[in-house]
Every structure is written in C-alpha cells, then in structure tokens.
Amino acid sequence: MTAAKRMRNDALAIFRAALKAADPSHAVEQALRARKDLARYERVFVVGAGKAAGTMARAAERVLGRRVFAGSINVKDGDPARTRRIEMRACGHPTPDARGVDGTRRIVELCSQAGERDLVVFLVSGGASALTPFPTPPVTLRDKQATTKLLLACGASIDELNAVRKHLSMFKGGQLARVAAPARVLGLILSDVVGDKLDVIGSGPTAPDSSTFDTALSVLDRYALRGQVPKRVRERLEQGAVGSIAETPKPGDAVFERVENVIVGSNRTSLDAAERKAKELGYRTMILASTVEGETRDVGRMHAAIAREIATSGRPLRPPACVISGGETTVTLKGRGKGGRNQEFALAAAIDLAGLENALIFSAGTDGTDGPTDAAGAIADGETTARAKRDAAKALDENDSYEYFRGIEDLVITGPTGTNVMDLHLVMAR
C-alpha cells in the first residue's frame, strides 16, 4: 500500500471512530449504564424529541426494561426505530404541525404526572425544536410560524429567534423542567449545536432561560416588527413584559435543583474518539477546536495552511501528524453546481495543497449527508487537482464540489448514519 493510500484509510478509520462515539444508541446506553441511581426511583418516564429520538428511546428501553412506567417521544415521519413501552408519535419536520402540538401535549401530560420519587428521562437530539411546537394560547401555531418567518427574513440570529419563540411556548426555555417538578429530571442530550449550549439545543426545555419577555420585545423592535407580527403574539409579549404572565424559569430557579442535563454525544465527544483512534494509528495528535464556523472555503484554506506548515516546518506537530477540528461551516451559494459544505471545504483545500506531498485534508458530516448529495464529504491531497484534470478554482466558483470529487472517486460515502454531531475535519501528514 502506498503512503498516500494508507493515510486515506487511516482518515476513514478515524471518521468511523468519531461516528461510533456519536451513535445515539451507544451514547444513551453508555450514559444510562454508568448511573447508579436508576433503581432508586419508583417510576421512570421517558420522553423526548428529535431526529434520533426513536433510536435513543429504544436504547433507553434496553437498559431500563420494565422500569419504564410510561413514555412518549416526538419523531420524524419514517423513523425506523420500534419501541415497546414508549409511545412514538410522528410529527411534522422541518415545519412543525398539529401532530407536533399533540405529541408535545402528551409529553407535558406525562411529565405532570411524575412525582417526587419518580425520574423523567428526557431524550433530545437535532430537530427537537421543530418537533415540539406548543404555543401558549391564544397564540396559534400559525402565529408562531408567521413570527419566525418575519424574524428570519430580517436576518435575526438564532439567539434572537429563540428569545421570542421561548416566550410563545409552554414547553421550551426550561418550561418542561417546571412541569416535571418535583420529579427528578435527567436530560440525555445529543448535541448538534456549536458549543453545546443547553439553552439552544431543542430550545432548552430543561435548561434555564436567560432571555425575558423584555428581550423578546426588544428583538421585535430591533427589526421594527412589533407592528407586523400577529396581534396575539404582540399582546402576549407585551403582557409578559409588564409582569402579567409568568416568566420562563431563570438560572438559579428552584425548578432546576433536581434537573441534570448530560451531553451524551456531541462534536466534542466525537473529536475525542477521533483523537484516540488517530493516536492508536501512530499519529501525533491535536484537537484544534470543536466550534469551527464560517465560510467553508476559507476555513478549508486555513486547514490547508496548517497542513503545509506541518509538511514544511514540522509545526505545530511533526509528522506523522493528525490535527482534528469540528463544528459546522457554511456555504454562500453563488454557482449552480452540486455540493455540500464538507465537499467544498476539501475542494478549497485541494487548491492550496497542490503539489504538497504526504499531506491530506478530510472533511465530512457525521450525519452522512453533505448538502443535497449522497456523500458525507470528501478527501483532498497534493495530487487532487492534477488527477481531476478539471479547473478546481472554476468548480469552486460554481459550488460544484460533488461532481469534482465524484470524477476522481474521492467522495466519502457512508449513507445516513442516524446521528448528527456536525462535521469532522482532519489535517493529516506523514
């Protein structure tokens, strides 16, 4: 096997190790088996939502068995998991629908039954927010959607959006924790959010909310939307701001005293697993960052610069070296080609790597789906542009990374993985 081929195989093995650490079933099993307190509770309720909630619920049943007293989870249409004691309800995603409202109401009902001697296990993964709409009357689901749409059109940030949405919901922003009290609550969280912020993942039903009705109103005012949102939304927020409606629970609130939120899988846990595997394969390793964001082509070029530095000066690591990072970059679409953020990351890197020997850049999404393609990502090295016999800069301009790498068989293809802890980037040199 050539050195280049071996390094590619190593990259794929490292990616597989990262995927395994993010496997929802594995993550929930490990987290529950590590606990000593499960036998202590009279009844265990299992609730949750997310794209991986079915798999997580099944894993919870495997560990908890008959100790599951009741449960209900909101999943996407077509979730293949089959549970025994826990109800599975298919709900609208990415656009919330009435089934989502019904499912969330069921979750709230169950949690409100739980008493001081009971445990509520709350399973969360990517997509949970859309799967758990529960507008506070008289605000309707349609009102909430109209408000979200207006905010998105103005370029509001995710924090701004959440400040508004949490104050129109009976579930989000820590309100599930309030409903479940006085039961013990254990949140098992598979994070698809940069930085693993508990108040952002699934809009934080079991996490304290720092935003207030005032925050929500000032967001509307910042974008001059107070007069444009549905009247029921405006009235609700204005009533809240003058204190006529209870706030979402804040940091330090007593309802969180019996709540424990555990990140069972995240980009960071996957990077750790990747690092262990890379060490095992003989590489000097370094985890650079787990919250990488920004335009993918520029982040890709930055990674290529690190590869070049390793290869030419032995810094920051001497070869064999593996620098690991993760997060979720973005693509500003300009062309009409086919690709995804990870494939474009590799394409931009390929241009800067051209001619460099014994170095490689790998980028792939842990969900196995990069943009509207059947690939998870791609691999680039110093020979990529020569082998492709296509103008790489032009392919990049056209956002045509998929066809570029398909032509030279350098796509990374895994199929859907059933998880999502964002992306893995590797800089490798031998």
Added chain:
Amino acid sequence: MTAAKRMRNDALAIFRAALKAADPSHAVEQALRARKDLARYERVFVVGAGKAAGTMARAAERVLGRRVFAGSINVKDGDPARTRRIEMRACGHPTPDARGVDGTRRIVELCSQAGERDLVVFLVSGGASALTPFPTPPVTLRDKQATTKLLLACGASIDELNAVRKHLSMFKGGQLARVAAPARVLGLILSDVVGDKLDVIGSGPTAPDSSTFDTALSVLDRYALRGQVPKRVRERLEQGAVGSIAETPKPGDAVFERVENVIVGSNRTSLDAAERKAKELGYRTMILASTVEGETRDVGRMHAAIAREIATSGRPLRPPACVISGGETTVTLKGRGKGGRNQEFALAAAIDLAGLENALIFSAGTDGTDGPTDAAGAIADGETTARAKRDAAKALDENDSYEYFRGIEDLVITGPTGTNVMDLHLVMAR
C-alpha cells in the same frame, strides 16, 4: 494590573518582537555578519529594489564599509534612508515609470561589470517588482502595463501574471542572475509573499523560472487575450514560443550555480521571534501556520474557535497559551466603512468571543498600516462587544472595523514600521 490588561501588554510585546525580527536593517546586518566569505571577493557590488531597499542598503554599507565597490538601488519616492557608496534612485510605485526603467538599467550595467572574483549582493523587499520595470525592446513600458491591466481584469492569478511579465522583461525571472554571471550572487530577501516563493518575490530576478513563452501564450489564450494585447507583446511571445528568443533561465541552469538566495526576514522568522517572546512571558506556545490566506472574517472566526477551545477544554494548549499564525488574509468589501484586514479579523473574532473570559485575539500587519487607516490592527476579547455598545455584526457588514475599535481604544497603532512580512495573528488565553 488586571489579567486582561496584562495579556494585552504581552500581546503588544510579542508583536514588537515579531517586528524586530523583520526589521530590514537588523535582518541584513545579521545575515551579512554571519558570513565568513566576504573578505574573499575582489569587489562587492550592492544592488536591489523594494520599499525597504534603502534601509537594507544602509545596513549593508555598515557591515561592508569600503568593500562596497559600487551599487545602485531602486526605492520609492521619499525613502528616508541615506547611503554613502550606493546610489539610490527614486522610482514610480505602485505604478512603474521611466525612472524605474533607468534605475533597473543601471543595476544591470553594474552587474554586467562584475567578474568571477566579485560578489553581487542583491537586496529585495516588497514592492521590488513594480520598482524594476525593464521591458525587452521593442515592447514598451506602456505595452506591459496594458497587458497587466487586461490580465487583472480577467481575474488572472499572480502566477499567470508573472509568467507573462517575466517573458516581457530583461530583468525578472532569473535574468539578473544571468547578467551577473560569472560573479558570485548573494540575494538577501525580505519576503512579503505567502510561502516565501523565490520566483514570486520581486518576480524572482535571481531565481529559476519554471514558466516558458508557451506558458505565457497559453495564459493569454485562457482569457482570450491574444488578439487584445498590444501587437508587440503578442509578437514577442510568439517569437519566443517558436524558439527565436532565449528563454528565461530554468531550474538547473548553470547561471544559478554561483547564486545563493537567503530569506533574511519573512513571516516565518517573525513568527519564530513571536514564539520566543511568548515563551519568555510564560505562555505555552504553538505556531499554527505561516501561510494563512482567505477571507479575513472567516479566518478570524476560526481563531476565535481555537480561543474558545483553549478556554473551555484546555486544547490544543492549556492556559496560559499563545497560538501564533501569520500570512495575509483578504477582505471582500461590501460596506462603505473604514478598516483593514487585521481590524476586520479582530472584529469578526470579537463577536464569537463575546462573554468568554481570559482570552484574546490579536491581529496586526507588520508594515504598521492596515488598509487605508493609521492603525496596524486591533485587539478583541470577550468584553469587546459589550464595551463597544455598537452592533458588531452591523459594523462588520459595513466593513467599519476602524471606527468600531477606535471608539473603545482597542486599535493597535505603531506607525509605519519600515518593513513588511505580512500579518501576525495571536490567540491568547490565561
């Protein structure tokens, strides 16, 4: 002194150490004093060009004294340096002019007088290419400029531009080395080029040229410019392509046997000096890359992600940590504000750092001038956005980084430094 204040002072001390290593005077003196062979030559000629050529020539005189037999350098208007034996000729920059042609002719004349027992010291720094126009007759300076303009308008790369320009010059692309043979040639190079490519810095008068007349013609054809460039340019390249004109000297050519090119200052040497200083100040250090390019805001965010990782997980280094990188990023202007690539780097980082304690991002240009401002760069930390009381995202949209940092006195101001080895970026955490 608060920890934050101390870290800022440390960042500035590290930057000063980086600047000192790139000081043209210091760099040339050190390089010449390290040589044992200077007494061996009958005569020493000192020639050169660049924005720092005056300072470099003065330093050469200090070391070489009366051994300087003759010399001539092309400098910018207003170069404050004063030499004794070496002629200084002010030439057009950034637009080449007839004074540049005269000065370059003088350099060529001197070099052609040098014999086997003589040494030609060739001093190069940023701007040398524009300062040494020497079109090969009948091509005129105006012809060359028209050709460059056409290529730039089509988006030609620097490598493509150079392939054409070297084949219209009697000086660039290794041709000075040919003129100077059989003398010994010592190129002392202050690099302002990412990756320190000898054939790119000053268009490589003493470096082998891998491009050919064929390359030059195919560049014209790639942009359908063969019929549009001045007739004399087209004819010259076509004659060269069929072998009627001598090629530029290629790698392995005998003219380079007695040529030695030494990078006396570069981004990399400055990063090394920065690292030494950071260690001295008690930081764990890492040089990440010296060839960082790409859109500055995305590269800045990537550095912020590293700061966050250090602060939250102690990776890739445990605090006190200083991660060092360098290169030259770019700004895609969209707004109408005032700023530069380093200030915008810090502004984009500030948004992602918000709320993070004990971490800092520093970015500044070693020439002391960032964009059309009097600042070299800026410093951002977790309190920047709170202190600024201005919408950072909006300032970024407007490319208004200068006013943003000026308002909170976080600009880095050095005045012109007399050197340019691109930019220094620091990620620091305590």
